[in-house]
Amino acid sequence: MxxxxxxxxxxxxxxxxxxxxxxxxxxxxxxxxxxxxxxxxxxxxxxxxxxxxxxxxxxxxxxxxxxxxxxxxxxxxxxxxxxLRSTLPNKLIRNALQTKAIEELAFLEYRKQEYTYGGSRWDFLLQANHNPYLLEVKSVTMEMDGVGYFPDAPTKRGTKHVRELTEIQLSGHYQTGVLFVCQREDIRMVKPCHWIDPTFTEALHLAQNSGVEIRAVSCKLTLEGIYLGNVIPVEVSM
CATH class of the missing domain: 2.40.50.580 (OB fold (Dihydrolipoamide Acetyltransferase, E2P))
Known part of the structure; x- marks a missing residue:
């Protein structure tokens, strides 16, 4: 796409x-x-x-x-x-969700962008069968030896989002997920950047263990636009 x-x-x-x-x-x-x-x-x-x-x-x-x-x-x-445009991934993923361009997320039906629930506004409200699904998108720009790392600066907001998604997941009212979007073509795997933000790393590890679905997709940029790539692995283990 x-x-x-x-x-x-x-x-x-x-x-x-x-x-x-x-x-x-x-x-x-x-x-x-x-x-x-x-x-x-x-x-x-x-x-x-x-x-x-x-x-x-x-x-x-x-x-x-x-x-x-x-x-x-x-x-x-x-x-x-x-x-360098942090709003670009959300536009790309909105189109991808609406057209079911990501095979691993094709089971989800698009409902709404920027949906308020609990104490935060979430990037996407989706639906799997009759079950609501909250998806939060995070942009990855940092790369070392083919691995994308998030975040590249401490992120209290990102940690808050992940913790809230965990609480919502455990409540049983929503399925929740995090999608890392790599805004460059040279990333083959994503990991949390534990040496920059250990608190976020711990929160993401707990989220995955609690049932929050953690995924990542690659992208390729040209001077004409952005191409959606493939789903790539996320290694959350601490």
């Missing part, structure tokens, strides 16, 4: 990360220095390296402080593209 980009991409060079959500870049075609919004709050230490190639989109909207958004970055010294 393919999801095309709607915006024109402009090639630039990454110069500096000003803060968590702001980058300083230089456009390749004009050498203009631009301030770029970064959606991904992760550390991205292996990607945001000065001199690395980055692709940005332009948005001339009155309410925006920055007119540029970071879209893609190259893995250093390769042609592999990595998505």
């Amino acid at each position: 393919f999801l095309p980009f709607q915006d024109t991409l402009y090639k630039a060079t990454f110069l500096e990360r000003v803060n968590r959500f702001i980058l300083l870049c230089e456009k390749t075609d004009s050498n203009e220095r631009i301030t770029v919004h970064l959606q991904d709050p992760g550390r991205l230490l292996d990607l945001l390296i000065p001199g690395n190639t980055i692709y940005v989109s332009y948005h001339n909207e009155v309410h925006r402080k920055t007119k540029w958004t970071a879209e893609l970055v190259t893995k250093p010294n390769t042609s592999i593209l990595v998505s």
Whole structure:
């Protein structure tokens, strides 16, 4: 399955990360220095390296402080593209769920996106036969030796979500699941990043043991859009 980009991409060079959500870049075609919004709050230490190639989109909207958004970055010294847009996986997975493009999730019927239940808003409400199913999507951008790691920065929000999914699972009212979406093509397996966030790792391990379904899918990025790949293993054991 393919999801095309709607915006024109402009090639630039990454110069500096000003803060968590702001980058300083230089456009390749004009050498203009631009301030770029970064959606991904992760550390991205292996990607945001000065001199690395980055692709940005332009948005001339009155309410925006920055007119540029970071879209893609190259893995250093390769042609592999990595998505920096944290909302992209949800769009891709929504389409995949609606069209049953993921064979392992084809038993689920799509019901709603951004469904509020308990103390949180969940990415997707699905249904398996007559049983409701809550699915939370997590974006993976960190890779080492072919393994994708999540998170690449401590995530209290992510831990809260996993713990709540565990409680909901144990209540018997909903089946629950976590889907890791790898926003790059060079990941063959996903693991929790225990040395960055041991609390999340422990929560994910408990979730799996409690019946929360943990899955991951690979993707491939081009300058035209994102391709959904295959389901890949998730190794949760501590």
